[in-house]
Amino acid sequence: MQLTPEDILAIWLSLKIALTATAFALPFGFVTAWLIVFKTFRGKIVLEVLINLPLTLPPVVIGYFLLLLLGKNGWLGQLLNESGFPIIFTWKAAVIASVTVGFPLLVRSIRLGMESIDLQLIEASRTLGASWPDSLLTIILPLSLRGIIAGSSLMFARSLGEFGATIIVAGNIPGKTQTIPLAIYDYASSPSSGKMALTLCMISVIISVAVLLLHEVLGKQLDRRSFL
Amino acid sequence: MTQAMKKIVLLCFTLLMMAKTAMAGELNLSVAASLKEVINELTASYTAKHPGTVFLKNFGPSGTLAGQIENGGPADIIISANTEWVDYLNNKKLVDASSIKTFTYNSLVFVGKTSKKVSSLKDLTKLDKIAIGSPKSVPAGEYAIAAITKAGLASQLTNKLVMAKDVRESLMYAELGEVDGAFVYKTDALQAQKSKLLFTVPQELYPRVVYPMAITIKGAKNDDVKAFHVFLQSDEAKSVLSKYGFALK
Numbered sequence: 088m089q090l091t092p093e094d095i096l097a098i099w100l101s102l103k104i105a106l107t108a109t110a111f112a113l114p115f116g117f118v119t120a121w122l123i124v125f126k127t128f129r130g131k132i133v134l135e136v137l138i139n140l141p142l143t144l145p146p147v148v149i150g151y152f153l154l155l156l157l158g159k160n161g162w163l164g165q166l167l168n169e170s171g172f173p174i175i176f177t178w179k180a181a182v183i184a185s186v187t188v189g190f191p192l193l194v195r196s197i198r199l200g201m202e203s204i205d206l207q208l209i210e211a212s213r214t215l216g217a218s219w220p221d222s223l224l225t226i227i228l229p230l231s232l233r234g235i236i237a238g239s240s241l242m243f244a245r246s247l248g249e250f251g252a253t254i255i256v257a258g259n260i261p262g263k264t265q266t267i268p269l270a271i272y273d274y275a276s277s278p279s280s281g282k283m284a285l286t287l288c289m290i291s292v293i294i295s296v297a298v299l300l301l302h303e304v305l306g307k308q309l310d311r312r313s314f315l
Numbered sequence: 316m317t318q319a320m321k322k323i324v325l326l327c328f329t330l331l332m333m334a335k336t337a338m339a340g341e342l343n344l345s346v347a348a349s350l351k352e353v354i355n356e357l358t359a360s361y362t363a364k365h366p367g368t369v370f371l372k373n374f375g376p377s378g379t380l381a382g383q384i385e386n387g388g389p390a391d392i393i394i395s396a397n398t399e400w401v402d403y404l405n406n407k408k409l410v411d412a413s414s415i416k417t418f419t420y421n422s423l424v425f426v427g428k429t430s431k432k433v434s435s436l437k438d439l440t441k442l443d444k445i446a447i448g449s450p451k452s453v454p455a456g457e458y459a460i461a462a463i464t465k466a467g468l469a470s471q472l473t474n475k476l477v478m479a480k481d482v483r484e485s486l487m488y489a490e491l492g493e494v495d496g497a498f499v500y501k502t503d504a505l506q507a508q509k510s511k512l513l514f515t516v517p518q519e520l521y522p523r524v525v526y527p528m529a530i531t532i533k534g535a536k537n538d539d540v541k542a543f544h545v546f547l548q549s550d551e552a553k554s555v556l557s558k559y560g561f562a563l564k
Contacts, residue, residue, distance in 0.1 A: 159492050175493055176444065176477050259449045259478040272480070276452030277378035278385050278403065
């Protein structure tokens, strides 16, 4: 197995992007899931559809929308450019692409976790005098931990694999925005570097297996704790 | 096996047989993405004259096409955007060496819609962002890097380069104004709506852009394939090529 310095940067960048995207999306994902599970409000169905849209849209479409929105002529892009915070063709664009694509998976898993909470527990906490932020943090948060872990690992894994949206908003710049899938695409496009492509594929598999194992271990530990 | 299952198996089998017979007049073409419009027009005109022939066209980056053929992908003729991949297939004895011919030529230009005055490679140092095809997988990007390096501008331009997945994506970035300009083929520049051709890259700075074509070993047994290979070298093919901006010499 041989890795060029650019490959190592791609691996490092992939991990950084996936981790940042997951950490950034987590609080928003938690609040969104909570809104959907425990609150009734007008336009809830619109919110649900909007959140799940990236799951069904081709990633290329998302990438193109993001490029138009965050680009020089997009309203958000203009704002960000003026404040000296350009997004397009930087690793931040890859984070945004990953957040958009992974967010529905995160919300779905947390939602499943929250839906399994016995409502009577929440009501009991409220009648015992807990304010809603209190019951959110001491009842809902710990009881939906399983969903949060599942959602985070799913989102992390999805971010690692993000290709379609990333290659449009972030480009394929080695050392700057080239993540593992983009590097593999580059290698796979020229048959003479098939070995390099395979090496990176193996690394992809190793990282994915590690994420899944971690998810299982954390889940098992949580089970054991709840039995005690 | 139940009666229903038997029927399903029989149906699948019949469909398979039908697919097999339909393949008789089918020609599989693997063609570099930059030739899409030309090949679509040529195959349409060929089918009009030879109604029995059906074309299955696979457009993509030349390296990917070569990789597909190496791994047994169905292709009768390959037209690549550089000699490298046809030579590669020839070395692996996957194409008929006697069928390797030059289909056409292209040249590298710089397009953009920047307000700055850009008329030569040297002026590129004034720009902030320049799109090129990713040099590892896109020949146009390889040529652009070759030209920049030979002009002695590599160190000044490296940080300005935005690598795109193919030539058309670089053109899209230029059209949207996300980059100040992009290295593309002359034929792509003719497709541009908003950006204009700023300068032609001097030919002495990069290897000639040659599009070689070849018949694969599998296609060499088929007379329809040979007939179309001849058609690709006809005057009609040449006039379509020049219509889209390709050079014949």
